[in-house]
Amino acid sequence: MAxxxxxxxxxxxxxIVICTLPGSEPGSIIVSAGIDYHSTGDExxxxxxxxxxxxxxxxxxxxxxxxxxxxxxAFTGEKKQEGSRYYLLQLMGEAAQGYPRHxxx
Amino acid sequence: MIFLDRIGRSPVRYLFPSQxxxxxxxxxxxxxxxxxxxxxxxxxxxxxxxxxxHKDILSxxxxxxxxxVIQRQRGPQRMPATTLDVPTYYATYxxxxxxxxxxxSSLKGKKLRAxxxxxxxxxxxxxxxx
Numbered sequence: 001m002a003x004x005x006x007x008x009x010x011x012x013x014x015x016i017v018i019c020t021l022p023g024s025e026p027g028s029i030i031v032s033a034g035i036d037y038h039s040t041g042d043e044x045x046x047x048x049x050x051x052x053x054x055x056x057x058x059x060x061x062x063x064x065x066x067x068x069x070x071x072x073x074a075f076t077g078e079k080k081q082e083g084s085r086y087y088l089l090q091l092m093g094e095a096a097q098g099y100p101r102h103x104x105x
Numbered sequence: 106m107i108f109l110d111r112i113g114r115s116p117v118r119y120l121f122p123s124q125x126x127x128x129x130x131x132x133x134x135x136x137x138x139x140x141x142x143x144x145x146x147x148x149x150x151x152x153x154x155x156x157x158x159h160k161d162i163l164s165x166x167x168x169x170x171x172x173x174v175i176q177r178q179r180g181p182q183r184m185p186a187t188t189l190d191v192p193t194y195y196a197t198y199x200x201x202x203x204x205x206x207x208x209x210s211s212l213k214g215k216k217l218r219a220x221x222x223x224x225x226x227x228x229x230x231x232x233x234x235x
Contacts (some may be wrong), residue, residue: 008133023209027212029107029108029205029208029209029212030107030157030162031106031107031109031201032106032107032108032109032153033108033110034153042124042187042188042189043111043187045189046111046112046113046114046169046187046188046189047111047189049112049113049194050109050110050111050112050113053109053112053197053198053201054109056196056198060188061202061205061206062201064206065191066209067209067210068209068212070205070209075153081153081156084153084156084157086155087155088160089155091160091210092160093115
């Protein structure tokens with residue numbers, strides 16, 4: 001069962017959206033894309049399609065048994081990558097405090 | 106970590122963060138073995154993968170360049186590919202499904218970095234035959 005969570009990024013209007021498809025073993029494979037962009041025309045279509053790939057992958061791979069958790073993340077903060085930076089900070093912070101983290105195999 | 110960058114314009118490539126400055130970048134399929142990507146747009150995106158790489162998390166960027174390369178009699182020629190191409194997008198979707206399944210079963214042991222790209226090459230060949 002897919003688990004969807006949001007993570008607020010300070011100073012950003014949009015949240016990071018995280019969808020996790022749990023696996024049977026420790027470890028995660030992360031697939032990510034940008035969620036906020038300021039394009040127009042063809043560029044906007046391409047970026048929308050890139051983001052839409054994440055739910056398509058969830059739909060296709062949700063029913064498969066996995067060894068590793070599949071974590072699909074839409075990162076906010078296109079220009080300065082604040083979203084991915086903040087996510088990593090949280091991830092490393094959790095690891096340092098002994099909380100469960102997305103162990104990369 | 107796999108970062109998707111503007112996919113669906115042209116056949117997808119792959120890049121490790123450390124390869125941004127290499128003139129001959131990694132590529133997928135028989136496309137453009139001598140030229141790099143648009144450095145401005147790509148470098149912006151590679152930062153995401155670089156951030157993960159700096160934290161010792163293996164990372165890969167899958168970009169779809171704003172051009173495709175066709176083979177002509179006079180040699181390979183770049184053609185602009187700035188619009189979303191549905192067949193290419195669908196092919197990329199198939200490729201990603203196969204790749205993620207393959208990665209899930211093969212990502213273990215040593216040489217993890219090599220497995221990231223090897224799995225993609227296998228997925229590419231597999232998705233071409235279906």
